[in-house]
Amino acid sequence: MANVITVTALNRYVKTLLESDAVLTDVALRGEISNFKNHFRTGHLYFSLKDEQCSVKAVMFRTYAQRLRFAPQDGMRVIVRGRISLYERDGAFQIYVDDMFPDGVGAMQMAFEQLKAKLAAEGLFDETHKRPLPAVPRCVGLVTSATGAAVQDIFNVTARRYPSARFLLAPVNVQGAEAADGIAAAIRRLDASGRTDVIIVARGGGSKEDLWVFNDEKIARAAYASSVPVVSAIGHEIDFCILDFVADLRAPTPSAAAELVMPDQRARFAQAQESLAAIARGMHRKLDLCYNQIGAFCASPQLVRARRVPEKRAAELQRQKAVLVREMQRRLVSAQGRLEADASLCESLSPLRVLARGYAVAEKEGRILRRASDAVPGDVLRVRLHQGSLACEVQSIDQEDETL
Numbered sequence: 001m002a003n004v005i006t007v008t009a010l011n012r013y014v015k016t017l018l019e020s021d022a023v024l025t026d027v028a029l030r031g032e033i034s035n036f037k038n039h040f041r042t043g044h045l046y047f048s049l050k051d052e053q054c055s056v057k058a059v060m061f062r063t064y065a066q067r068l069r070f071a072p073q074d075g076m077r078v079i080v081r082g083r084i085s086l087y088e089r090d091g092a093f094q095i096y097v098d099d100m101f102p103d104g105v106g107a108m109q110m111a112f113e114q115l116k117a118k119l120a121a122e123g124l125f126d127e128t129h130k131r132p133l134p135a136v137p138r139c140v141g142l143v144t145s146a147t148g149a150a151v152q153d154i155f156n157v158t159a160r161r162y163p164s165a166r167f168l169l170a171p172v173n174v175q176g177a178e179a180a181d182g183i184a185a186a187i188r189r190l191d192a193s194g195r196t197d198v199i200i201v202a203r204g205g206g207s208k209e210d211l212w213v214f215n216d217e218k219i220a221r222a223a224y225a226s227s228v229p230v231v232s233a234i235g236h237e238i239d240f241c242i243l244d245f246v247a248d249l250r251a252p253t254p255s256a257a258a259e260l261v262m263p264d265q266r267a268r269f270a271q272a273q274e275s276l277a278a279i280a281r282g283m284h285r286k287l288d289l290c291y292n293q294i295g296a297f298c299a300s301p302q303l304v305r306a307r308r309v310p311e312k313r314a315a316e317l318q319r320q321k322a323v324l325v326r327e328m329q330r331r332l333v334s335a336q337g338r339l340e341a342d343a344s345l346c347e348s349l350s351p352l353r354v355l356a357r358g359y360a361v362a363e364k365e366g367r368i369l370r371r372a373s374d375a376v377p378g379d380v381l382r383v384r385l386h387q388g389s390l391a392c393e394v395q396s397i398d399q400e401d402e403t404l
Helices: 007-020 104-121 149-161 179-193 217-225 242-246 254-261 265-298 301-349 351-356
Strands: 027-039 044-050 055-060 077-087 092-102 140-144 167-171 198-203 230-234 361-364 380-384 389-393
Touching: 007 077, 027 055, 055 077, 092 104, 104 217, 104 242, 140 149, 140 179, 149 167, 149 198, 149 254, 167 179, 179 198, 179 217, 198 254, 217 242, 230 242, 230 254
Parallel strands: 055 092, 140 167, 140 198, 198 230
Antiparallel strands: 027 044, 027 077, 044 055, 077 092, 361 380, 380 389
16 A cells, blocks of 8 residues: 655655756746736736646746736737746646746737837827937947947948047947846946937847847836937837837937938038028128118218208308418418517617627626625626626725716
């Protein structure tokens, strides 16, 4: 007779067998979700995974469920990866899911539409949030692979359009589920640097699966939160991703992104020349208009009459000038005659004429002597003659001829 064991022992033994099997510790399953339940209190997901013939119970704990980029639902075909074990209490054979991916175009498109609707409802696609690109960016941030074709396409277009442009490259992996965190972090890092005027997120063409990373919610929210405009340049013109709807501008290709972001230096120069020519033409038109207006004004009857007034007054001024000149000449002649008469009188009264007749003038200490008594013997007097003067010493004084 076989050994009798408890149910608990049986379930524990089976669980041990399952968890010790190397094949079952990391297995990938493809199937359709059914009986899906989202335990909102704990955050765990419970569902069954089935194909045409069988089904298996599955659980995805909150830690792993939070990393999902889509909302699972009944009828969705998915691929899950996890480990096979047994829930001891119920003896339930199930798979503990670590990762889950949409399987097939239909499921991927459903996940895409779910996230698109969610972000649109939150306003991440609103046109009012879209910002214009700078006319002449000082520095352009690049989020792309450092060795991919996208970065070379951008550099080639820039060399042709705006050779003096500056770039700040944040190299990232642009493919695979693990790339989303790096791309989102690169956007935030370039924005926080304060060195960029616009950020281009670029990747060359690829399959829908290759471009799927740019449907990640973390990338969308990083682009929306950026303080500088973000340009999405993912894949080819026919490819669309969630980032395209959030970005301030979608470019169909990386090359087109460079065309949109970089000003055309030659076109701007030609535009500047045309502007200068237009200004010059405008100035000439203004000058011609002014000349015409001045000519018409000068020929107006009012101005003709106005010019005649100063002409008449000029003639009157000339007449008055002639009168003044004659009066001044008359007065000058009269004044000259009086001056000559006064000069003759002054000359006749001049003491120098008296001296010329043989008289002399005696001075004592700068004072003219009029009486002999004004001097005493021994005084030195200055005696001025008609020509020159003498220094004389008084030896005696004769006062006989003094009169009152």
